[in-house]
Amino acid sequence: MTAAIDIKGVNKTFGPKVAVRDMSFTISQGELIGLIGRNGAGKTTTIRMVMSIIFPDSGEISVLGKRSAVESKDRIGYLPEERGLYKKMKVGVFLNYVARLKGIDGAGLDKRVRDWLERVELLGSAKKKCEELSKGMQQKVQFIASVIHEPDLIILDEPFSGLDPVNSRLLSTLVDEQHAAGRTVIFSTHQMSQAEAVCDRIIMVNDGNKVLDDTIAGIRRRHDPKTIEAEPLHAVGDDEFGALARLPGVESITRANSHLLFNLSGRESAEQVLARIVQAMPVSGIRIVRPTLEDVFIDIVTQAAKTPEERARLELITSERRGPGGSASD
């Protein structure tokens, strides 16, 4: 089976700024991939190159077996980060127009537009001008515009930005449906929790470089838990605290309100250390804190930080996140 997207050694610079550096990855058909990274990391540039909206300085990109997306535009659905609508155009007319541009024509088009608007509860707005819709409604119309032609490959650039939780969930469901129908879906986001909840596989970009490319399970496996959070049954005295800190596999302990956070040295597995803690101290609750994608991301970024100042700033963020209450997640 041909890959949905195959990128080999792609570079792109804008003047002095290197936007993408030696990027390579392959996405198989039917995968659901998250492209994550900070703002300005190179996600949108990569996507625009995949879409042949801009062209790489060097390297090769093939999309759906074709040398460029231009040749397979009608088989790709794209929701750009910079997305808008014709303000004065009616919603139904706009979707009709976009579908026609993507090669859909004929009698079934009107029905298809109606069905989609019904799915996202916007059927009543078909005759409204786009500017009369709320931002969330506009996002839904834009999503329909990107999938109305039933593409084989769907690329969504920051699809969740600006959506309220209800619409976020609706969009997640719609993305899942597209994936379940066998379509390849790629979406970029800087909200790691979103990617973690939806994707099979993650490609992480930082400063124009690909820094991680793995399945969610793989990432969890590779990035061992580094913390165990325990709630002692009774107050822990200084002697006891010292004894706990000397347990094999424990590097240090931090007090956080009524909790103790055991930072692991990594020389022994988290499960072994957990068993030792339980033996040493009666607890009312204890758990291994799994690293979130965000933790992994910050770890990687911290290691890659070029200047000591940047590293210090990132470490500060990390320690804040690992502070009271354990690992924060969005």
Added chain:
Amino acid sequence: MNKILTVALREFLAVVLTRSFALGILLPPVMMGIVITLMPALMNQKPPKVQGHVAVIDHSGVVADALVKAFTLESMEARREQEHKAIAEATSKAIGVDAKTAEQATKGASLPGAQPDLPTLSVKVLPPDTDPEAAKADMRANADKRLSDMGPDPRLALVIIPKASVDGEPDADNSQAHATTYPDFPIFTSPRLDPEVTKDIRNETGRAIVDARLRSSGLDASKVRQLTARPDADVHVVTASGERKGNEAAQILVPGAFMFLMWISVFTAGQYLLTSTIEEKSSRVMEVLLSAVSPIQLLAGKIIGKGAVGMLVLTLYAFTGMLALVAFAMMDLVPWQNLIYLVVYFAIAYFSISAIMTAVGSAVTEVAEAQSLMSPIMLILVIPMMLWFPILRNPNSTFAQVCSFVPFINPFVMVLRISGSEPIPAWQIPASMLVGAAGVCLAVWAASKVFRIGVLMYGKPPNLATLVRWVRMA
């Protein structure tokens, strides 16, 4: 190709279906067309037929007979005939069609019924000792009535001819011996009387008085009139191929109208293109479109769609103009091949200028930002507007010839020169078209480069130098 047409259709409809387009662009020529076609019908609403008599109190005793003769049906018909001839002659001199065509046109061949029916007027001569107030009594009684309610033969006017009007009286203010003055004569009319009829009575009475004066001096009035008619010049233009009638007004109006028409259509369309591109960019719909079509397809579709708008404006205005010329039977003022040239040069002007305007639109995010980029372009484009008169006066001057080969302004200059007074070297028409076509290619090529980069560029608007760099870079 299909996608380009889809874009073009949307671009066309997005303009044509707006209220502002209908009001601002379509309405004026449509209204003019309606007026021109309906004019004859409207003119058919003739003023009510004038029927009645003119009373004359002739103190001189020598004018009334001539007046009676002047208002017989035959005399009135003859006068009208003469009027037509005079108007036709004046028209033919002013715009250079031959007198016969002009006569047909003005006579009402194409404006049937434009003339009201001849009035049924008779002249009733009252005895010189009639009391003028008593003579006016009938008119006073009818003053508030409509013409049709005034009875069978109402009095419509009263003319009093003082004896001195014919014989003269010694000039009291003038110390010179034998100095004579001729006083004016009064006319009293019903308020309902058609001013044209009043004018006719005034003219004919005046003429009859002058005739009477000449007769009393022993002169033949018709002879004197013939002798004193002022001759007018008959202007002929001598050209290599012979002579033709001078047509000063048409020489300036027709080419000028052609050029302005083209200018307006090109800029209407260009302006729409500029604003629609800016709107697509600022509303961020651009990248949505670019996911379905390539930048070049989008550019082509936009230019074709808005070009159709320009062509619609051009056709509409040109058609209205033609309709007017047909209505006045002056079609021979515009040779048909000039219309073909107009379309070809419109295409050249439109494609080169619109490409540049789209490029500018794609580079900025707001209309205000476009203005600074547009001003150098506008400076070049107003040249033909500012210099149309000298070019027209001398279509083969060095300046006019050089301008015919400068891309972007040459379509306008050529339209002026082709329809101007002097034939231009035949080779210059295809040569200027080639230069124009090269200009189009250059503009579209540069525009596509700027467009590809510009459409996704937000933030600080680029200056002209940046645009040039984009052209060289992409």
